[in-house]
Amino acid sequence: MYLMNKIILSLCLSGGFFTSMAQKYDQHKVFDPLFYKGQQGNEYRTGSGAPGIKYWQNRADYTLNATLDTTRHRLSGTTVINYTNNSPDALDFLWLQLDQNIFREDSRSEATSPVEGGRFDNKTFTKGDEIESVYITGDGKSEKADYIVSDTRMEIKLKEALKNFGGRIQIKITYAFDIPGYGTDRMGRMAAKDGWIYELAQWYPRMEVYDDVTGWNVIPYLGASEFYLEYGDFDYTITAPSDLLVVGSGELLNPAEVLTPKIMARLATARSSDKTIMIRDSADLKEHPLKPNLTWHFFCKNARDVSWAASKAFLWDAARINLPGGKKALAQSVYPIESKGQDAWSRSTEYVKGCIELYSQEWFAYTYPVATNVAGIVEGMEYPGIVFCGWPSKSDNLWDVTNHEFGHNWFPMIVGSNERKYAWMDEGFNTFINGVDTKVFNKGEYDQPHDAEKDAPGLFADNMDAIMNVPDVIQPENLGGAAYSKPALGLNILREEILGRERFDFAFRTYIKRWAFKHPTPWDFFHSMDNAAGEDLSWFWNEWFLTTWKDDQAVKSIAYKDNDPSKGSLITLTNNEEMALPVTVEVKEENGKVSRKQLPAEIWQRGNKWILACRTTSKIVYATVNPDRTLPDVNPDNNALSGIAMDSSVTAGSVIKSYFDAIGGEDRVKSIKDLTMTLVDTLQGIVFTKVNQYKMPDKFLQEVSRSNTVVSHVAINADTLTVVQQGRTQRITGTQENAGAKARYKLFPELNFGQAGYTMELDSQYHIIDGALTYLITVSQPDGLKVKYFYDRQTGFKVLQYADRPNYTHLAFSDYRTSGTGVKIPFTQRDIRGGNTLTYKVTTVAANTNLPDDIFK
Incomplete structure (x- = not known):
């Protein structure tokens, strides 16, 4: 999900830098040998960070049929879930998600929403998921289910336990709901000039995850925490008025039934074009098959979710995506006439194609046949093969949100982490790869130099939440830092300052490959990176992800050997806060020579002071740490020191x-x-x-x-x-x-x-x-x-x-x-x-x- 950094135009002079007074650093806390205590490997998840020989996960395959009523802004449908229990446990009951219930006035989300409101608060209320019937079929018998609804969850109690190691059951639910105008910025509808735009997500009852870590994962849906879902195949249909264009996750199976020959021909051209091809322009909006309704049939293989959008206002363009190994996919964008323009959505498909090709080359090949960007009321939200981005977005803002949302097709669509608990494992990882991508796209068209020192006051404020927190626990003003920016900065420091790009990239790719379409925990990530990179990073994981410690490196003093600058110098460095990080020291001499020395974090293993011997031959104009501002030093005022005495005549x-x-x-x-x-x-x-x-x-x-x-x-x-x-x-x-x-x-x-x-x-x-x-x-x-x-x-x-x-x-x-x-x-x-x-x-x-x-x- 996209979370733009808020530029606070405060006139109360907010946002200063930290100062550090008393020594806080304790190397014993940083380099703790027991960090992994209780997180050793087992037969399900190994100590190396890979899935174990007995790793398992359950599976949910869906057949979905929905009808969109544009007069009442209402969706009705049936969900058929074929659920497979691959666990070693027989299951006496099942848990499902009914996410539409968040929009009820009596929802737990509404009860826990602050008075001042926020991004995830409901603007209006619905009745949520209106359940007409629930049936279960097992061993050839079909019967009404014994179920209870608790806020955004449904429990089905089984007369006979679902067998372990491959037991199967079918659940059929008939339901309906009113489509909210604003769906906590994850779905909703808006009136464009040429018609309503519907963005449908969390639109069908879904299985909760049952895993080897906690069993059933039943944290209620409150808004900030996103999703944790099983993988499976999705076969779904959307019936809607014939003047609507419908796009969705996966592949459209019946294009000849829902598209005119002219549109089909343009689409075929786009599939072979590296340039964006206009498929449906404003002149085509009134052309559609002469039927009252059309049924659009989609199929999405091995996904954790599906979403879709529909509107008669959609313009449509597309281009080919070139994937590793010669594979192809389709990049496409749908948007209203209000969003058209070369500084706006007319470049969206270029952005979609660009970011997916780059991610596929760098990390793991894109796995869906189509990548669709939808302009609508949602500012930024991701689903398999389809994303929703704000219709007014332009220029670098549109690139940023498009790049971010499609980055989510790697985290968590491919690497299926638990977003309910660990937002940083999808938002933070994604924000990190967004930065890598932006440096490359169109020769760095939208790349901006990053200064971690600027981020330090916000990311390391005294009231900042630690990264390792449930998103609903993190203070709203801190969510962008704790879930997005700080994890991304940490990975960037690992890549650029600690491991180097080659070691980091190999380890990160290894993690993605190991856990593609599986459910990793934070400890699986930590172990995997340690092993593939060949580095015990437990000290870094602890300080960066589990604490709110700060970084404050300083140049304390400059001395010369035998008081003779020609014999070399001794530069005393100190670590004034609780965090340990590598040190880069830049030294400029009076003779014009500039040199750098890179020191590992291990210099801080025996205390907060380190003396660096430098082979200088003249007086030091200055010595400075963190010269490129790649580390979030909270007190940059003490980062540099001059070795030249000030002229006594200066006043x-x-x-x-x-x-x-x-x-x-x-x-x-x-x-x-x-x-x-x-x-x-x-x-x-x-x-x-x-x-x-x-x-x-x-x-x-x-x-x-x-x-x-x-x-x-x-x-x-x-x-x-x-x-x-x-x-x-x-x-x-x-x-x-x-x-x-x-x-x-x-x-x-x-x-x-x-x-x-x-x-x-x-x-x-x-x-x-x-x-x-x-x-x-x-x-x-x-x-x-x-x-x-x-x-x-x-x-x-x-x-x-x-x-x-x-x-x-x-x-x-x-x-x-x-x-x-x-x-x-x-x-x-x-x-x-x-x-x-x-x-x-x-x-x-x-x-x-x-x-x-x-x-x-």
Whole structure:
């Protein structure tokens, strides 16, 4: 399921970096020899991570027949389940899932939904699954079942136990339900310009999984936790009005009965084309077989689920998918006219084809004959061979959601983990392979450099849930981190920093191959990776997946052998938090030489300090850890240290003078009476526009728009701060109360540093930012707030500032250019807020335009 990172446009200066005070590191907890205690291998699941010689799993084959009533928005049907008990246990009762019951007003999900609502809350209610009859057939006898419904589950009590080692029983259920408008963002319906779009999922009673780990898996469906399902073959039909186009999981068996000859011919062309072929355009919407209803017949082999979609509004295009070994499949997209466009859904099939071909080459060949992307009300949800993505998605956002949802055809459609308990085994693994894919697709068209340090404040916040938690237990605001981003980052660190790509990729492919169409546990994954990669990673699994420990590596000191830089240097590293990770040290010498040393995590086995001997021959300009920001260091301020002493003639005042000289001179700065600046950033296809207006000395206005809709408004007028967000207005009055906001939004705060009540303190050591030496000046304001300002030693420009308090935004500046004012301003400005960063580019600047005072109220 797709979970876009929320860009929180908070005006309360949220999202700072951590600091670490007392030593927390204990190597005995990290390198615990008993991590696998209680998780040793057995005859079902081996200690090597492979299925054992007696591994088993049950099987459910389905025959489904459904009718869609578009007048009543209602589905009715019959489900016939042929269930095979391959377990060593005779079963006295069976459990099934009735997922539509989540939409009942008296559901457990509704009772446990927070008052403020959320993504998985019901917007309207239905009667859920309306069960007309349940019959069981065994040993040639058919009879009414003795069953009970409990929320989203049904228990069938058997008169005679279902035999073990291959016993079979048939269950037939007749049922109906009203299709919800919004189905917890997993299914639903929406009215498009040319007709309703139906996205049908969780649409039939399904078997619960009975396994060797817990027996029946009967966690109720509450919304956040997804699914755990048996594998089998699906033979299903959908009867619907003849003007609807129906697409579904698997292969359409009767195309000649439901498609016109013209559409059939175009479809045949698409099956042989690497370019997208339009099969059904807007001019074709009224062409269909002249019958009141059509029955569409699909078959999906060895799947854990099937889903489908239907609409008379669907445009349809397709192209060929080229799979390893010469096999072919079909990529196709269906979407309403509103979604058409080369910056939108007209590229969807290209995205489908691209990501599936890449995943098939890298990990495991795609297993379904068709891959269908459906545009509708669902923002992003995955099913075997078919996914639902939001109809307004465009550009990189459409690539991201398409790539993500089809990545799920590997996790959990092929590797069938228990999503009810371990969301990270599908969402996290999938998010990881999404990143690998994005680097390659169309030569990295949508690839963005990743900075793990930016993610650290969010992923390792004090209130963050550990990865190894049931999704329904994880706080809603933490689900994206714990289930998606942090597991993906962990796998990336394993691949890039610990194992290397060759060892990691072999081990990951081994895990996929071993557990394809089976049910792995987390311990099967851990064991499999250890064995195939040839590395005891128990320390990593423990700290990354079971705890909320943090990473904070630091350069403590630099010394020279015999106090002679030509004889080499000794660099002392420390590990200040509870997590151990490998260390990359970059050293730049005064002679211009730059070298790197990579150290394994095992340097931390005997404590939190390590002395690195370097064969340097001149003074060290700086030594820094995590130079590429691949690790989520929660305190990057201590990552680098300079070996060059600062010139004693440098003072805080001289640094500020150099800054003014660099941007055009203090007098020219003072000549600016007002300034209006427009800045723009695009993230996942969404345009963020920020308009800043300043009027000296104490007025400021900022409006931030998301795709031309204002999402935040902040105004400062002397000591009054006005914030408008989500239709709510808040006014705060007082110097101290508004200290942080005033410091952040002041155009040239340096003009105030010489005034009464301000003090400046120059740090005695250089700080390294983006490989450059910088001066750090900490300014204490009259209101008590301390703000850190960093100035480049070479250029004099300000490169970073942030308030010296937890949870405050970092503002980074670069690309200084002369504006119409004659003063150089940074044309690239980064707002670093927790794990989110917006990189704004200045598009327009206007000065001294006589801004009226009343706009700042």
